Amino acid sequence: MVIAASVTPFLFNCYTLGSFLPSLPLDSLFSTQGIMVMLLAAYAGAMWMFLTSAPKVYTVMVSDLEVARQLYEGLLDLPAAEVPLHYYYNYEQTIGATGIDPLYLGSGPSFSSKMTNASEGLWYQLKKNTQLHVIAGASLGSKNQQRHVCFDHECLEMILLRVEMRGLKFKIRSRKPLNFLVKDYEDRIIELAEVAN
Numbered sequence: 226m227v228i229a230a231s232v233t234p235f236l237f238n239c240y241t242l243g244s245f246l247p248s249l250p251l252d253s254l255f256s257t258q259g260i261m262v263m264l265l266a267a268y269a270g271a272m273w274m275f276l277t278s279a280p281k282v283y284t285v286m287v288s289d290l291e292v293a294r295q296l297y298e299g300l301l302d303l304p305a306a307e308v309p310l311h312y313y314y315n316y317e318q319t320i321g322a323t324g325i326d327p328l329y330l331g332s333g334p335s336f337s338s339k340m341t342n343a344s345e346g347l348w349y350q351l352k353k354n355t356q357l358h359v360i361a362g363a364s365l366g367s368k369n370q371q372r373h374v375c376f377d378h379e380c381l382e383m384i385l386l387r388v389e390m391r392g393l394k395f396k397i398r399s400r401k402p403l404n405f406l407v408k409d410y411e412d413r414i415i416e417l418a419e420v421a422n
Contacts, residue, residue, distance in 0.1 A: 346360035404417070
């Protein structure tokens with residue numbers, strides 16, 4: 226059995242946008258409520274685009290910013306990065322600053338006073354859409370060795386991979402949580418430690 230169908234009437238008919246939308250009266254679409262709903266939907270779409278395009282940022286607290294600069298710029302050869310736009314609006318202060326163990330903080334000013342300006346510290350590009358934000362605030366380790374403290378295992382894995390690729394001397398102390406030592410060219414021992422949440 227063969228059924229013959231002609232598609233020519235569909236090809237030559239002009240369809241308007243209204244023919245694809247449910248039958249809503251246009252006066253309700255362009256009412257105050259309708260315009261507000263459209264504006265909210267446009268705002269939600271713009272925010273979603275902004276947040277999904279923002280780079281992922283890992284934060285590392287260090288005991289000495291100058292030693293950290295020598296490590297990340299000199300030894301690891303990380304390129305400098307621009308401060309992401311969403312960090313200008315105190316985003317960093319909302320990601321768990323209240324749950325930091327005082328053991329990892331220095332004896333200087335408190336953590337919240339050190340993070341009043343998001344552009345403080347050092348900014349590096351780890352990968353294409355991943356940045357490293359290095360800030361002061363960690364205490365010195367045993368024998369006054371430099372400490373770099375991070376809350377993200379993935380971040381320390383990327384730094385360890387960079388250390389291996391650059392051929393630096395290192396020693397892994399533990400895998401979970403990740404803790405390793407790096408020796409710089411001035412024979413300083415720098416401890417990089419993951420803090421378990």
